[in-house]
Amino acid sequence: MYRNLGDKIKKLTIELTEIPSIVSTREEINVVKKIYDKFTNMKYFKKHPEMVRYIDVIDDSLNRKSVLAMVKGQKGNNNKTVLLIGHTDTVGTSDYGNIKEYATRPLELPDRLKSISIPEDALKDLESGKYLFGRGVFDMKCGTATLMTIVEELSNNVENLEGNIVFAAVCDEEGNSGGMLSVVPELVKLREKENFEYQAAIDADYMAPRYEGDINRYVYVGTVGKLMPSFYVIGSEAHGGDPFKGLDPNHISSAIIEEIDFNTKYCDEVEGEVTVPPISLRQQDLKPEYSVQTAKTSYLYFNFDTHSSAPDEMMNRIIDGTTLAFQRVINSLNEEYKKYCVANGFPYEKLPWKPRVISYSELYDKVKLEQGDKVDKVIDDLNKALLSDESIDERMHALKMVQTVHSMWSDRNPVVIVYFSPPYYPHIHVKGETELEKNLLNVVNDVIESTASKYNIKMKKFYPYISDLSYTAAPNESNAIDSLKNNMPGFGTKYILPIEEMQALNLPVVNIGPFGKDAHKFTERLEEDYSFNIVPKLIYKTIENLLK
Numbered sequence: 001m002y003r004n005l006g007d008k009i010k011k012l013t014i015e016l017t018e019i020p021s022i023v024s025t026r027e028e029i030n031v032v033k034k035i036y037d038k039f040t041n042m043k044y045f046k047k048h049p050e051m052v053r054y055i056d057v058i059d060d061s062l063n064r065k066s067v068l069a070m071v072k073g074q075k076g077n078n079n080k081t082v083l084l085i086g087h088t089d090t091v092g093t094s095d096y097g098n099i100k101e102y103a104t105r106p107l108e109l110p111d112r113l114k115s116i117s118i119p120e121d122a123l124k125d126l127e128s129g130k131y132l133f134g135r136g137v138f139d140m141k142c143g144t145a146t147l148m149t150i151v152e153e154l155s156n157n158v159e160n161l162e163g164n165i166v167f168a169a170v171c172d173e174e175g176n177s178g179g180m181l182s183v184v185p186e187l188v189k190l191r192e193k194e195n196f197e198y199q200a201a202i203d204a205d206y207m208a209p210r211y212e213g214d215i216n217r218y219v220y221v222g223t224v225g226k227l228m229p230s231f232y233v234i235g236s237e238a239h240g241g242d243p244f245k246g247l248d249p250n251h252i253s254s255a256i257i258e259e260i261d262f263n264t265k266y267c268d269e270v271e272g273e274v275t276v277p278p279i280s281l282r283q284q285d286l287k288p289e290y291s292v293q294t295a296k297t298s299y300l301y302f303n304f305d306t307h308s309s310a311p312d313e314m315m316n317r318i319i320d321g322t323t324l325a326f327q328r329v330i331n332s333l334n335e336e337y338k339k340y341c342v343a344n345g346f347p348y349e350k351l352p353w354k355p356r357v358i359s360y361s362e363l364y365d366k367v368k369l370e371q372g373d374k375v376d377k378v379i380d381d382l383n384k385a386l387l388s389d390e391s392i393d394e395r396m397h398a399l400k401m402v403q404t405v406h407s408m409w410s411d412r413n414p415v416v417i418v419y420f421s422p423p424y425y426p427h428i429h430v431k432g433e434t435e436l437e438k439n440l441l442n443v444v445n446d447v448i449e450s451t452a453s454k455y456n457i458k459m460k461k462f463y464p465y466i467s468d469l470s471y472t473a474a475p476n477e478s479n480a481i482d483s484l485k486n487n488m489p490g491f492g493t494k495y496i497l498p499i500e501e502m503q504a505l506n507l508p509v510v511n512i513g514p515f516g517k518d519a520h521k522f523t524e525r526l527e528e529d530y531s532f533n534i535v536p537k538l539i540y541k542t543i544e545n546l547l548k
């Protein structure tokens, strides 16, 4: 049966890949329609048309949708339900250059790739004939095709199915997760309505080697999270000819980069698995014009992956690190100023600067104390004004809020305001503490052990790539969520996360993905044997055992 399944999945993978669905374009809808049509043509869904439907992305100018399909087992009275998720969009195709039009044609692409120069390891894989190339083939049309095929298989045998399956094919994963975020509240409603007892969420997103020469195949129980600590730096302007009179915010920004960028001190380690270190995604000053005056303000933000740090803990660590960096700038300025004074025969006096670093919520409290309700009115009005301009993204929205609140503060001295920019992806650590977690870990362990193959399949705890899996849960500690909400300007207006629903769903997750290489590169490719012959077995058995 599995062999047959593999052939079917391959055919569907190619079919889905051939429908371009680049994120944040109208085309996304085409593949979603295709998936919907596939379901409505399946025997089970012809009989039960109400079991498949579209879910609109909330407030989406492109009117994108996701597909939600369910199969209710007809054997016994089992309410156990397994959730399957797969995304339908891909990243763009401009990286294919002048063979771009072949990017989504896996059958024709190899010949085109042979006509251009590609990296050696990709060429080797191309010549082996064991890989399928194409945009989205690996991330993640194959995974979505696999889940669809398994759902069909189970639905063909619904008389013998004990328990239920819910499958969500979600759009916009490579963008703002609009698909998943609109599906999460539906899943919670569905649980109420149908009495579903969700056991776990299974994703089949891509799985790649973790280091050069890595031959392992990984199944990840749990997933990495992400936060974006951001900094609004207020210095003190000076004339370029008299720099020691001022405090250059660019100097402080670069000290923050020096302290945080690539510093493994800021990695999260859990159960021997360590996140990648933080990396800066933006650094700039905010001076609009050229002049010989130094900048007054600057801003920067970082990508932080998390395995354990909740927003409140992260905020404390960042404030400590930033204070260190700020102090270093002051020390170095004093040293240089001293040298400069000695060299010129001027009297040296210590510079007046103090390292001051506060969170956005502290800033808000200080301004509220001075200004009362006026600050809330200003924030409200600004929110409205910013929301009406679609060219302002979530990061810029947050910055403008911080700037405005700071401008209402009577204290004009140098300071760094630390806040969070959207997006936020909670990490999910499947500790094995709850019944559901224990069960999922046992099931996945058993499935890996009982599946004979020539591959070295390993279980790990954190899917290492940011994905929609994060949204099947959220921290339950109120400190963590309060810190996020109070330190992320625009949360709830510009940036909407269904936190309560995520908390209510509270599902352990597993990613059982196809194997391949170079997701998001023009050499993106899927290794066929493991992906089509082994992964379906692993997923099928995991579902079966979770429903037991």
Ligand SMILES: [Zn+2]
Residues within 6 Å of the ligand: 087, 139, 140, 173, 205, 206, 467
């Ligand atoms: Zn993906």
